[in-house]
Amino acid sequence: MHIPIKPIFVFHTAARAGSISRAAKELSVTPSAVSQQIQALELQLGVSLLAKAGRGIVLTEAGERYFSMIADQVEHIAEATATIKGFRSVTSLTIRATPTLSNKWLLPRLASFLDQQPDLEVRLDGTNEPTDFSQEIVDIELRHGDGRWPGLFVEGVVEEEFMPVCSPGYAAADSLSPEDLPKFRLIHSAKSQAQWTTWFPLAGVTSTDRWQRVLFDRSHMAIDAAARGMGIALESTLMMEEELASGRLVCPVASYPAIRLVTQWIVCPFDHLRRKKVRTFLDWLREERDAWAARR
Known part of the structure; x- marks a missing residue:
């Protein structure tokens, strides 16, 4: 079914204005052009929508019903059109990153990138769901995993070290040995690639205790x-x-086995690397990564 978009918008404008001439002025067309569009809509619908009332117009019963049915949708379309029109000159960069990396590492640094790139609008999407680049509008992703995603550009962010940690009020720094830890409440991160079940054998600890976790x-x-x-x-x-x-x-443990892993990866289609905004973000990200590694 053909939807007469232009006549619908003209009718909406005239009904809202209550006058053919005021609608014509708002639309920057002649009153005759407004009347012709409304007549074309009436012909297609098979009902009369407007009637003359002195110098103005009134809605017929069918016109009132039709206007009430379309008003919200037409205004939403107009609002969406104005919004998108305002974004035409803006370059947007959409980054998808894991919630932990977004909150704990990327967000504290992001202000420096925004200050360096004042004309770039950034959207940060914090989720663990991998991007389907063929279906989603995402420029670059920082993905958690093992780095094996064929067909995509993949680069490790940095090697991380996993270590036991707690509040100094829970246990003082360097106050425990690995054998002491099963006596304490252990916090597990379900999706982490480093788990206590791996760490304890590396530390030479075999616990028969039921963990409080x-x-x-x-x-x-x-x-x-x-x-x-x-x-x-x-x-x-x-x-x-x-x-x-x-x-x-x-770290409450004086001596512990180190677990070092790369768990966060820069991921995107190869053709995204041709985009200047992606290259700019990658250059900044690598500088921040290298600075963090040097401080560590």
Whole structure:
């Protein structure tokens, strides 16, 4: 079915204005052109929509019903059109990143990128769901995983070190041995690639005790829980930079086995690397990454 978009908008304008001449002025056309569009719509619908009333117009019963049915939709279309029109000159960069990396590492640094690129509008989408670049409008993704995604550009962000951490009020720094940890509440991050079940054998600990534990779906929740004194977490130094620097988190174990992994990856289609905005973001990201590695 052909939808007469232009006549519908003209009718909406005339009905709202209550006058053919005022509608013509608003649309920058002649009153005759407005009348012709409305007549074409009436012909297609098979009903009369407007009637003359002195120098103005009134809606017929059918016109009132039709106007009430389309008014919200027409105004939404007009609003959406004005919004998109305003964005024509803006360059937008859409970044998808895991919630923990977004909150704990990227967001604290993002202001410097925005200051360097004042003409670039950034959207940060924090989710663990991998991007379907053929269906979604995402320029670049920082993805959690093992780095094996054929057909895409993939680059590791940085090697992370996983270590036990807790609030200094829960256990003082360097006050425990690995054998002591099963006696404490252990915080588990369900999706982390470093787990206590891996760490304890590396530390030479075989525990027969039933662990007291609390589990979280996101690493940033596990980090916050540890900082609040809820237990001991096994988390990445990349994600805990602020908490470690401020002393909100400490390592309670004097000597521990190091688990070093690359868990965060820069991912995008190869053709996205031709986009200047993507290259600009990657250059900044690598500088921040290298600066963090040097401080570590």
